[in-house]
Amino acid sequence: MAKSPFRWIGRLTKPVLIACVIGFFSAFGLADRIAGFSANLGEKDRMVRWSAVLSGATRDAIPVTLIDIDPSTMAALGHPQSAPREVLAGLLSLAAAKHASGIFLDMDTSRPGSPAGDAALAAVLAAYPPDAPPLALARRLGAADQAGNTINALAEQASVLDAAVRGKPNVIWAASVSRIDEDRVVRRWQLSHTTCAPGPGATLPSPQLFAAAVASAHPRPLSDLNAFADSRTQTACAPGTAAASPPAWPRNPDQRAAIAFLIPDGPDLAAPQFITRDGRRVPLFRRMPARALMSASGAVVSPQAVADDLLRDRFVIIGASHAESLDGHLTPIGFLPGALIVANAVATAPAVLSGQPVGPLGATLIALALLGALVAITSRLRPLAAALAVAVAVLAALMALGRIFAPSTASDIVLAALGMVAFLSTIEGIHAIGKDWRARGWRALLKPEKPPAAQPTETIT
Structure with a gap:
């Protein structure tokens, strides 16, 4: 049977039709969107973000409120080099008076500020009542040789508030350490930080471990947190001694768990997320500029002037996002200030630690x-x-x-x-x-x- 001289027409029909379809999509800008969608499907960080929602990252989530010392707050204060500690003292007192479930002061206090500001913040902490919400203060970590440490590790740096909080049962120090990958992106937390020298050693919990203990749906006493810290210290600093029974909490003490980034930067990037807490639907995250809680004179307003649902029964982070804080990192959802990374880790900590x-x-x-x-x-x-x-x-x-x-x-x-x-x-x-x-x-x-x-x-x- 003789071959048809026009058989090449049939062979070209399929590629010509495909080229026409692609050209049509390109003319209207749809090809770039399809290519971007295909690339996103293969991006690990995007898959991790999607899986955070599907795999129950908001299970027993902690509602978080960030009191943000943002650029507008610094402008209202006259652009100081750092956040005045008088303001920090007022914000801390406000959060405690509104019965927050827990408070984390994400500020470096290793260096002295103004004498009046240091005295005001120390006075608030020295008079911090035993029945006030549990409070964690950020302990600065520095090179070991800077603190007289002989081991090759980060060591605790002294703070101007050490004397004021000594002996306070509901005030602890915490180490906020994020793990930075080779591409300079923060994807994981460090659950605790242990220092073995000088002295007998000590373990600082992370803010998310502290929050999971005091602000979860089923809060635990700080004694459970201290038992975990003692166990970590013994394991790291005295491995040859008789090991005590491991603490019952947390169930999953994963030292390097991935952070489920659900809270982006900016109010317009995502719709508000709601969780069920004590039978009520509440926002997972609230962000308040500190200037909204201050009067025209720069003083923090009285507790009666602030609505209860903004702070009550929520874990409150007092942090900074202004440029002078120099606390920003790349994350799978963009560049975030350190306080917002802590907020993401805190909100989803129960799902990680209870697995x-x-x-x-x-x-x-x-x-x-x-x-x-x-x-x-x-x-x-x-x-x-x-x-x-x-x-x-x-x-x-x-x-x-x-x-x-x-x-x-x-x-x-x-x-x-x-x-x-x-x-x-x-x-x-x-x-x-x-x-x-x-x-x-x-x-x-x-x-x-x-x-x-x-x-x-x-x-x-």
């Missing part, structure tokens, strides 16, 4: 089991159907594993399984090319040719 702990071996075995399930599901499917099946399986795995383990652990397991799938596909492709190389040579790199269509046979009578 079932799992070690590297257990996580690997679960990832291998998920890999087997994905391979079994997609082994007989075409690429498009396989991609949809993998997407559904991943969503189901995030929801299930996030309720059992910490949300960050669930996302790590799923991402590891997806990496294994990609690696397995690569190995299978290399194996197929290797089998065909001897017979076809370099043509083994090309797509296999379609078999010729079967010709109809004539019936011979």
Whole structure:
């Protein structure tokens, strides 16, 4: 049977139609959006952010209020070099008077400020009542040699408030340390910081560990926090001594858990998120400029002038976002001030610390089991159907594993399984090319040719 001289027209029809569709999308700017969406699907940070919502990161979340000493506040105060400590003293007293569930003062007090400001803040702390909300102060960490330490680690720096808070049962020091990856992006927290010298050693909890103890739906006494700190100190500084029984809290003491970034910077970047707390729907996060709590003279207003729902039964962070604070970091959701990173870690701390702990071996075995399930599901499917099946399986795995383990652990397991799938596909492709190389040579790199269509046979009578 003679071949048609116009057979090349049929071969060009498909690529011409595809080119026309792509050109149409490009003319209206849709191609860039599709390309961006495809790139976002493969971005690890974006997948982690999506998994934070699917895997229950807001389970038993802590409502947080950030009192922000922002640029407008500094402008109203006359652009000082640092936040006046008289203002910090007033904000601290206000949060305590409004019955916050806990307070974290995220300010460096290792260097003296003005004499009047230091005296005002020290006086508030010295008179801090035992029945006031639990308070954590940020302890500055510096190089070990700067504090007389002989080990190669960060050491605690002295504060002008040490004498004022000594012996206060509801006032502790905390270490706010974020883990910075090689690309200079903050993705994980450090649950506690232990220093073994000089002295017998001590462990400072992180603000999120402190908040999970005092401000969760089921608050715990500070004695549980102290027991955890003592256990960490003994493990790190005296490993040869008889080990005491591990503390019962927290259930999952993951020292480097991923932060579920749910709170962006700016009021217009995301819709407000609500959680259920004590049978009521409350905002997960509130951000108030400090100047909104100050009078025209610069003094902090009285507690009666502030609505209860802004601070009452919420964990209050007093921090700064103005440029002079020099406390900003890259995160998966953009550049954030340090106080806002703490707010993200605090809000989702209960979901991390209450999850079932799992070690590297257990996580690997679960990832291998998920890999087997994905391979079994997609082994007989075409690429498009396989991609949809993998997407559904991943969503189901995030929801299930996030309720059992910490949300960050669930996302790590799923991402590891997806990496294994990609690696397995690569190995299978290399194996197929290797089998065909001897017979076809370099043509083994090309797509296999379609078999010729079967010709109809004539019936011979």
